[in-house]
Each structure stands twice: as structure tokens, then as C-alpha cells.
Amino acid sequence: MQTKCHPLVSTTLGTSRELVSFHFGDARKGETIYLQASLHADETPAMLTAWSLKQRLAALEAEGRVRGEVVLVPVANPIGLSQHVLGQFLGRFEANSGHNFNRNFPMPSAAALIERVSARFSSDDAAHNARLLRGALVDLLGETRAKNEFESLRLALLTLASGADVVLDLHCSLEATMHIYTSPASWPAIEPLARYLGANGVLLATDSGGQSFDEVHTLLWNEVRERLGEKTPLGAPNVAATIEHRGQRDVDYDTASHDADAIVDYLIARGVIEGQAKDAPPLAQPATPLAGSQQLTAPVSGIVVYRAKVGARLKAGEPVFDIVDPISDAVTTVKTTNDGVFYMRRAIRFVYAGAPMGRVTGEKAIRSGVLIGA
Ligand SMILES: [Zn+2]
Structure with missing residues (x-):
């Protein structure tokens, strides 16, 4: 195991932080798999899974x-880990800028990448072209100057993942069942992982509008492939996914071990780790479009009483939660209009009108535009 330290830009006098990556195996002998955990710093189950792994x-x-080669960054956000305000842990947004740590990743454009190496493309060696383009990506990222600590963190993470065949970003939700976000292009390659993990939901979108870490990799290689056309073959598979390791409080050894074992089984099945691949269990739930997920909101303020369990398979018309007003005695029931899995919900039990309350998978697209929340 090789350990590499990547210093971040120092924000203020007398402070410094670094990102630490661990490297196993040898990239020349097979595929490169990149995994990072807890880019949203307050999503601890991912970090414990990464430690088990x-x-x-x-x-x-x-x-x-x-x-x-397997590249592992178990603590992907040392900035967010340090943000505590009046006893509250704020790991999703950078306190200084308000930026979500997992939105709008500044990936170089496909055009810039191709322009840099187009004279050296081969008409029949897909692996050669992939190596060229990945080298160009590392160069372009290396030429980018980070103005501050936040930008330097994102640049370091993008650079570490830039040579990978498979990018796995480990997160969690608030209260949730195990679920996965990925693209239709990545899904066939991610499907065995979903089965080993026991994913209770798989949400598919090519472009959710958020420019999240996994998605900028997929979008870049999709576009590169499209621009190159059939004359220039490309070996790089564009496989990337975000794994939601249940809810923020689901931190225990058994769960982390289960998830780490599942990732190892997946790596064996993919041939990155030598061994006999275990039979993957059947998929717990079919993949559904992210645009089909119903986003439930609170119509009024009050005390939330969830009536549906997290991970439950619901039928359209079933109640998901009540909101109780202890002054007027009004009890407002919110029902789902989807047949699907109630895959995530909020953790706090008092809400304001309009608050996002949870999501239920659905087979038919019902939303458009930006498909993920802040
Ligand atoms: Zn997250």
C-alpha cells in the first residue's frame, strides 16, 4: 500500500490541511478503480465502509x-470535517462560500481534451487512445490553478480519479435504505455491485443537472466518445456511480463490513482482484429513472410523523407521513402517487411549509430540469 499526501491551499495563516490517498496494486496490470468516501463530510457511514475496505x-x-490498481480516499473532505457551528456539524456545504461540496465540479471540456492529443490518435488501438486522453485530462487539471482551499480539494479529487476505469463515490442520505445513483451508460457495469450491496433502489440519469463528482466523469467520456465518432475507438469505459450507504446514523461495524465485502466481491467479479467471484444475489429492485422519483414536500408546517418505513415498497395512494398542528389540531396526511420504494426521508421531525420530506422511486419520468436537490 502506497500512501500519498496532497496538500490543499492554506486558507488562513497558520493552518494547513491535506487529502490522503491509498494506492493498492499496480495500474499497469489491470483496471484502475477509484473510490472516495464522505465528500459530504457529515456522511460518516461511507467513511467507516472505506476503512473496512x-x-x-x-x-x-x-x-x-x-x-x-485500487485508489482509495477514505476521508474525501477534510474541510467539511472541520466545520462545526454552535455544536452542529455542517458537512454538506462549505461554510465560507455556501457551495455544496458535490455540485458543479469543474471538469475540463471534451473539446479541450481532444484538441490536445488529436494528432496522436490511433485508428485501431482503443486502449492507446484512452491512455492519451487520460494523460491529457491529468495535464489539463494540472494546469488549473486553485484559488482557494475549496477549489484545491476538488482539483485534487478530480485528478486522483482521472485515470480510473470505474469511479465510485461513497455517500449516505439522511434516513435511507441502500441505494445507488448512476447513468444508463454505467448501469450495466454497476449492476453486479448493486446486487452484491443489496441496493434497494437504483436511480438512473444521464445528466441530473448537478454536475456531481461521479456524473462529470460520465458526461465527459460520453461527450468525448460522441465527438470522436466511429473512426477513433476509445477503450475507456465510462463507469461511475454514487453509492448511498443508507442514513447518517447507520454507522456500525456489521453494516460497514457487509458493504466493504460487497465492494470486494464486485472487484473480484470485475477481475481487479484475483479470486472466485461469488454468485451475486438477484437485484432487490429494478433500476428506475431519477426523473421518475417523486419528491415529497411538506404542504404545511408542523410535527412530522412518518407512517411509511424507510425502504418500504409503497403503492400509489398509501400514506407516507402526517403533519400534526398542535394548535389547530389539524392532521395533514401526505400520500405517494408512485408505486415504488420510499428510499430516503428527512431526519428532523419538525418541518416548515415547503420542506423536502422524502422520495419514492417511480418507473415513469415525471420531472425534468435539475433532478437532484441542493
Ligand atoms: Zn452526499
């Missing part, structure tokens, strides 16, 4: 079983 990868490497 780190122990497994160290043992597998010692046994000589890592065929390609």
Missing part, C-alpha cells in the same frame, strides 16, 4: 491478489 485491500495486496 482499506483493511481488506491491504490483506489482499499482501496475498498478491490485486491485479490492477
